[in-house]
């Protein structure tokens with residue numbers, strides 16, 4: 603790595619996981635990690651109240667909105683909305699392999715048409731001052747050689763786009779489900795390292811299968827940033843050491859208990875004022891105590907109680923009593 607990039611660690615965009623409640627929760631554990639929203643389809647933003655679809659809390663900064671779409675006009679309009687709402691970055695999804703996405707001709711299949719991606723990214727960049735970035739795969743179907751990825755990045759970076767997040771496994775658009783496409787194609791991190799070496803002026807982030815901070819530190823010897831997805835969800839307290847280790851921020855991190863206590867007011871606000879069920883929030887908290895005594899009873903209490911009418915911070919408090 604030639605320079606220190608300001609966001610060495612990020613939370614991956616994950617549909618149905620990295621919604622505002624999960625991000626608010628993770629923010630109690632790490633103040634510095636760059637947080638990505640789940641992918642949001644441009645139509646969802648343009649046809650509904652954007653505040654309801656992509657609203658976020660001030661504490662979530664730095665925060666990036668990930669967009670799914672291929673229509674330059676729609677993407678440009680959504681990028682403008684994101685900027686007006688205060689997002690720090692807008693990211694284009696060029697990695698999602700689901701059928702729905704293939705029908706809309708966006709996501710991973712866009713890797714086959716780098717010129718089209720470049721046009722879209724350029725239009726978005728012209729419309730906003732915040733950074734426009736791209737998350738893509740290492741390859742897709744038969745277009746899967748290192749040289750193909752380099753070609754994709756070269757064409758898109760000609761627009762001035764400087765930051766690329768690479769999910770270091772290819773996607774098979776025919777034959778593999780989205781979940782299989784996150785596990786079966788082998789990880790090829792060394793090719794992402796090679797991309798950084800070949801294009802040192804770009805900011806390159808690698809992603810895929812990174813489950814501990816030592817692994818992240820290893821990759822950071824070769825690339826500018828590391829994105830973590832499933833491990834963040836399955837073991838959120840993994841991020842407790844991120845700020846100190848990767849940002850030199852020595853601010854004490856709250857204990858697991860304190861993290862939950864810090865959510866009491868938040869839970870009451872969302873259940874009382876905004877009509878959310880408590881389990882919209884608590885479904886993201888189930889793994890916080892994994893490996894700790896009482897973790898099973900914590901999970902069980904929340905699973906049995908948090909969906910009920912009237913569940914609020916008291917329910918959280920009761921669940922907390924089960925973990926030592």
Ligand SMILES: Cc1cc2nc3c(=O)[nH]c(=O)nc-3n(C[C@H](O)[C@H](O)[C@H](O)COP(=O)(O)O)c2cc1C
Nearest residue numbers: 614615616617640641695769810811812830831832
């Ligand atoms: C449940 C789930 C939903 C995902 N949704 C998105 C998404 O909305 N946008 C995206 O670019 N990637 C999405 N991904 C892929 C992740 O961002 C990431 O690239 C992938 O999981 C590999 O990283 P990991 O091994 O650290 O999880 C999703 C992954 C999972 C597990």
